[in-house]
Amino acid sequence: MTHEVIRVDGDAEAVEYRPGQPGAPVDGPDERRPLHATIRAREAEPRRPLVPGWTRNADQRREVARWAVGYAGYTVAFHTLRAPKYAAKTAAWSVVGAGRLVARQLRWWFVADSVVLQQEAATANDPETWMRLHDKARQARLFRGLVLLAELLGLVAGGLLARFLAPWWVPALVGLVAVPALALAGRPAHRPILDRVSVGPRFIKLTADQVRRALVATGKVRDEAAPSFPRDIGRDGPGWLASVELPSGVIATDIIDKREQLAGGLRLPFDQVWPEAVKGEHPGRLDVWVADRPVSAMRQPASPLLDEALQLDYFQPMPYGFDVRMREVTWSLEQRNSVFGGQPGSGKTLAARNVALGAVLDPLVIPLVSELKGSGDWDCFEPLCPPGGYVCGATTAATRATVAMLEYLLTECEIRPDLIARYARQGLNSVKALNRRMAERDERLRPIVAVFDEVQEAITDPEHGKQVAAMLTSLVKRGRALGVHLVLATQRLDKDSLPKGITSNVSNRACLSVPGQVECDMVLGTGAYKQGARPNAFQPIEDAGWMVVAGLGTGFGTRRAAYLDDRAAAAICARAEQLRHGVDRPDPIRAEARNLLADVREVWPGGDAVWSEVVVPLLAERWPDAYADLTVEQFGSLMASAGVRTVDIGRRIDGRQTTRKGVRLDALDAGITARQLKS
């Protein structure tokens, strides 16, 4: 590196030091662009909206108007209640004001300045000037005295006229104008007559200085002057948006991780400050959105699902709820499953129900519901479900019926792949996954949305729990591409109630209010809390419906399920029924879940071990409703989840030793005894 030392003119000791160029120059000369290329390059530049964002959005316009009317009403009511106090204060200060007015006029009449000048003339021993000033003051007092006399006579005459001749409203009007005017003249500036409507500091407007100071408070930005703002800070929905160009070396996620410090720096509650990385921008670009008030206290707009003409498509994102800026957000079903976790009262049932309400507005969708609390929150779906596809209750029968539902779904996962592959070969899709064309062509391929509310009850059931967990794990992996979407909702968040094998394969994960980090990571995935997800900031009931959502590589988002109460949900389901006119109701689901181990024992053909391929046809023959589609592989995994593993069993067939998977009688009996003991 070279350095340049330049002598400062006329001073041999002072030199100006300029660091030299580090290394040889390597930058090419600036390219001269023709006009056309310059215009093309600028075509992609983002443009500022012509009018503020909230004026273009009907919901936000309504929100602003509602706020303005509400605030005006509140202000009027506030002051009306205090009117008697204001009247008394005004009357008192008007007396002071009248006294001040009289004193001012007397000072004016007295020509106070001339007294000072006369004194100066006397001190200077100048009788001539003194006499001249004295005469002038006397004349002025005479004239001003006459003016004041005329004013007094005018007031007295006006008062008498108003009192005895004018209609009643004239003195009232004069009083209404004169008394407040006198009070205004009488009260000192620090003694207002009206009380303040708002108490304490209120956030009014976001400024660049506030943002700079808050960024420094995060500890990630050192110099307040370093961040710049590529566009003006302005209104965005019910809050303010500052787009920040962070100094080099600092990226948006650095600041998002320090959201608490950022909020502290802005002197605002945590859930009023929302830093976000900007999609499609470089990592050093940050949007800081600051809500007018904590978002948990905001009113939400009406759900688009209430639109009477709305019909939806399972394969497209569906309206779901709102984000912190009260913008609409969607929920995708295709190739995904959903899980909702949250403590009691966090709003997970309503949040999960919104997914199903959107889904049934596609007439092709077959809903299945298992609700193991028996609250009746899902009753409106019953007419839409196939017979046996609606389960509600906290009973053993309900758990059995849930197991039957899972078996039905697993059977669907057996049937669908061949059909889908065949239609894909015929050109209906370029990949082997269900799409709308296939679902419309073949009614065996209608999408299924299966809801399991309070799913922890089935997973921890002493008799069926293990089997349920195994079946759910298998379903979340296999069902996605086959048009089977599971919606799981649970209030118990530990590894037994929500095994990792299930959650880690679910792509739509929503964590509502939870107590802390462990539960947050359980639902959203390990490390979610460290990466900035904070669902524990929501309070149950108070913040019901608020959730942190993790999706397919989209980072975390904060959402609130639109509030659809039971009546709204019933109306949507009634509309979904109308949409289904002409669409066949699906076949019934086998109602009863069987006890596989007991069934195998019952059809046991004899001997101390039997091959699976022998037992499976016996089961199918005896209970065709339950086992007609059962394959040997499925049998193996169902037996394993019921606690009895199939093992290699050797037999001599036609003189040759052959080994196949099968069940040993002692293992079967031990499994049956273990289950009986457990339950």
Ligand SMILES: Nc1ncnc2c1ncn2[C@@H]1O[C@H](COP(=O)(O)OP(=O)(O)OP(=O)(O)O)[C@@H](O)[C@H]1O
């Ligand atoms: N999106 C929402 N917006 C506003 N209020 C909501 C929302 N979701 C739920 N609530 C309110 O919160 C209450 C609890 O909701 P919900 O029953 O869905 O909670 P939960 O987590 O399923 O509770 P539990 O586990 O006790 O059944 C409801 O009575 C409802 O009024």
